[in-house]
Amino acid sequence: MHPHIEKLYQTAAKAERTIIGLMSGTSLDGLDIALCKIRGAGLQTELKVEHFCTLPYSADFQARVRAVFSKREVDLQTLTLLNPWIAKVHGQLINQCLAEWQIAATDIDVIASHGQTVFHCPLRQHQDPQWGNATLQLGDGDHLAVTTGITTISDFRQKHIAAGGEGAPLxxxxxxxxxxxxxxxxxxxxxxxxxxxxxxxxxxxxxxxxxxxxxxxxxxxxxxxxxxxxxxxxxxxxxxxxxxxxxxxxxxxxxxxxxxxxxxxxxxxxxxxxxxxxxxxxxxxxxxxxxxxxxxxxxxxxxxxxxxxxxxxxxxxxxxxxxxxxxxxxxxxxxxxxxxxxxxxxxxxxxxxNINPDAKEAVLFALLANECLVGGQQRFSNAREGIPSVTMGKVSFAD
CATH class of the missing domain: 3.30.420.40 (ATPase, nucleotide binding domain)
Structure with missing residues (x-):
């Protein structure tokens, strides 16, 4: 067994996991970072927010993202360069938080990264029957994992779409x-x-x-x-x-x-x-x-x-x-x-x-990562309402 897979197995077997949930919304004001302690899974989930902060984005970050944000026509080179760059910026902000909280990266089990949505395009919006639902979040999980040294679970929305959903709301x-x-x-x-x-x-x-x-x-x-x-x-x-x-x-x-x-x-x-x-x-x-x-x-x-x-x-x-x-x-x-x-x-x-309302979205992605690791026994879905039963998230290792 590869050591990374073995570590994931050990993490899933722990009584309590330490997961950092991230959220970067359409307001582009900053990155929400919630450090959560999570026990159990499914309806037996117990979650406590140990630390939370929102670190503001620089004017340069906002300008670069707004150059492609919600635009149908963008510079492809800029879009391509943003994908790893956003992840590195997010990783640096996480490292800053961990230093301020005096917590080592080795004490974190996984990061749950939503990424940065730059375009959301369900079928009902584009109305072209040749295509289905689609959405795009930038901030590559591999780059985030390497920048922080922490295993990262990211890109949650694609599985939702693959299973017939619109990728939102998660x-x-x-x-x-x-x-x-x-x-x-x-x-x-x-x-x-x-x-x-x-x-x-x-x-x-x-x-x-x-x-x-x-x-x-x-x-x-x-x-x-x-x-x-x-x-x-x-x-x-x-x-x-x-x-x-x-x-x-x-x-x-x-x-x-x-x-x-x-x-x-x-x-x-x-x-x-x-x-x-x-x-x-x-x-x-x-x-x-x-x-x-x-x-x-x-x-x-x-x-x-x-x-x-x-x-x-x-x-x-x-x-x-x-x-x-x-x-x-x-x-x-x-x-x-x-x-x-x-x-x-x-x-x-x-x-x-008992959940900080500013932290809630980041907390919920930490919970989705927890379900990716230890859930599955208690499936939740409602096909009639567009809620597929899926395990979401892609795993990126730090080396």
Whole structure:
């Protein structure tokens, strides 16, 4: 047996594994790094976050990634060079964290790397029957493993697509295994660049669980603030939005995309919801002369309205607790609007479940890596809702 395979076997046999989960979202603000201690697998998973940090990306990193991000036409050389380069940058950030935490690389069993999504392209989006679903994440696992000296499990989304899914949302697997409750209906709401939700009925019946993208979370607001206030990456504290008034005509135009009439589950990305989308909506509604504050207020209302509608459509007859996570929870106006539009739901964050809401996505990839190593005995799937039963992740060794 190869020593690497033997070490994987020994890791899988341990009572507790130390796994670093990574998440780099569409906001491109930084790399989320969660060091997790995980016991068990499946519904018996016990997870504790020992350390968490978000290390910001440099302006150079953001510029290089944005050169290809969500663009149909890119420079192929740049795309090719980014794949190992992103992984090396991520590896250096992990090494920095481990040094600050005074933890040796040899104390980490594996890294779970999501990579950096640069293009998401499900069939429902491109509508070319010659092709199926596709998605692309950069940040090669081999380079990350070599840079850190730690075995890496990466590229989770491809197996989901190979099994018939759209490659997203993957949070449903971790949501079901980690957050299912026998005492209450739960909605796990993540407000990242794109907002998505997982419905977890208190019956814990896997055939009733589903997960779906909703539409824009922060992506339009973040893109717009970068345009009108260069050097600012998000509307901190909703300062600009709070100065404006919602334009009902623009809000209505923003809601007209065919994506919103598609049945659940469905996926989307900044490839659809971007500044060009906003400009088309402004042209259609005759609102090109709105102030920046009014546009931002309307974009904020747009995100809140589509999230509220999705929750009402997905579980209208059920009472549920909404556990929110992601950058959107720091937008006070957005959270206020959600509570106003969803009076039947108690809205809180995953902090109430002992998971830092900023760390949740990184934690869930650590959990997927754990399932890759020791899961499989308790399979979770719901084919009707586009959730295939698969083991995700590719293993890269450090030498």
């Amino acid at each position: 949070a449903v697997y971790g949501d079901y295994l980690l957050f299912s409750s026998a005492t209450e209906n739960r909605i796990m709401l993540n407000i990242g660049g794109i907002a998505n939700l997982t419905w977890l009925p208190q019956s814990r019946d896997a055939n009733a669980v589903f997960s779906t993208d909703i539409g824009p979370g922060n992506t339009l607001m973040d893109a717009y603030i970068r345009q009108v206030q260069p050097g600012q990456y998000f509307d901190e504290g909703a300062q600009l939005a709070l100065q404006g008034q919602v334009s009902l005509s623009l809000l209505s135009a923003l809601q007209q995309d065919p994506f919103f009439s598609l049945s659940f589950p469905k996926t989307t990305g900044p490839e659809v919801f971007n500044l060009a989308y906003l400009q088309r909506a402004q042209h259609a509604s005759g609102t090109l002369l709105l102030t920046a504050a009014d546009v931002m207020a309307t974009l904020n209302a747009f995100t809140a309205t589509m999230i509220a509608q999705a929750i009402k459509n997905s579980c209208a007859a059920e009472r549920a607790v909404v556990y929110a996570s992601g950058g959107g929870i720091h937008n006070p106006l957005l959270m206020q609007q959600l509570r106003q539009q969803l009076p039947q739901c108690r809205i809180t964050t995953t902090a109430e479940l």
